[in-house]
Amino acid sequence: MNEILMMLLKISVVVVIVSVGAGTAPSDLTYLWRRPGLLLRSLTAMYLLVPLVAFGLVLILPIHQGVKAALLVLAVSAGAPLLPKKLKRLGSREYIFCLLITSSLVAVIAVPVWVALLSAYFDVSVKLSVSTVVLVIAKTILLPITIGMGLRIIFPAWSERLSDRLITIAGFVLAASGLILLAIRWRLLLDVSWQGVLALAALMAFALLIGQLLGGPHRDDRTALAIACASRHVGIALIVTADFAGVITAVLVVAYFVIVLVVSSIYLTWRRR
Numbered sequence: 001m002n003e004i005l006m007m008l009l010k011i012s013v014v015v016v017i018v019s020v021g022a023g024t025a026p027s028d029l030t031y032l033w034r035r036p037g038l039l040l041r042s043l044t045a046m047y048l049l050v051p052l053v054a055f056g057l058v059l060i061l062p063i064h065q066g067v068k069a070a071l072l073v074l075a076v077s078a079g080a081p082l083l084p085k086k087l088k089r090l091g092s093r094e095y096i097f098c099l100l101i102t103s104s105l106v107a108v109i110a111v112p113v114w115v116a117l118l119s120a121y122f123d124v125s126v127k128l129s130v131s132t133v134v135l136v137i138a139k140t141i142l143l144p145i146t147i148g149m150g151l152r153i154i155f156p157a158w159s160e161r162l163s164d165r166l167i168t169i170a171g172f173v174l175a176a177s178g179l180i181l182l183a184i185r186w187r188l189l190l191d192v193s194w195q196g197v198l199a200l201a202a203l204m205a206f207a208l209l210i211g212q213l214l215g216g217p218h219r220d221d222r223t224a225l226a227i228a229c230a231s232r233h234v235g236i237a238l239i240v241t242a243d244f245a246g247v248i249t250a251v252l253v254v255a256y257f258v259i260v261l262v263v264s265s266i267y268l269t270w271r272r273r
Helices: 002-022 026-030 036-060 065-076 085-089 093-122 130-154 159-184 194-214 219-230 234-241 247-272
Strands: none
Touching (some): 026 093, 036 093, 036 194, 036 219, 065 194, 065 247, 093 219, 194 247
């Protein structure tokens, strides 16, 4: 049952990315590269500041080893923000799409480096090769994006409607699978102290704040980067999770993703108002 639910989680993420590609023009690929300042701030926020915050929380708070592992795994697994349906309606669609592609390519180098640091911290022998990350990125980002963009070229008239509907369906499946998995493993969550819950909430809050501060002068860009910082790459996170601190870490990672879906929707509604 657990394996089926985890598979549904991964498939749902892939469908979301296909939908993003189907609703975006190819010309948006270079948006960030024409704005080097915003590009640098975005990558710094996602790949440097959020992981540093997580390491700080781990050092400061007296939390369970599994919670520590979950925090750090989430922090280093940047690269593919889960884009809620409302995020596509922001005025910075080009920025969102280009950030998705660019940050995923940077993950090929950044994630193995951070995992090496995690291995040293937890005193375990884990080597996440570049080829493994490339394979994950290709399967969960590059291939789905290509399929989505291909659908837009072949069926331009209805690709936008298809994109919105698929995001709605995939988002529902993603949330439902995560909730069912948490319901099955609820006993593991009882081992998480209030400090552990506080640590996960603090990571999300700080990630949103970092994105908000570094997103530049445009409000929609700041909102998009905040969501990108709070969301992490579910495929990479689950691969890394397998090597650190057991099942409780995987359950906490899934719990974080489910909570991010809820919090990001509330945050987007507030920002749009």
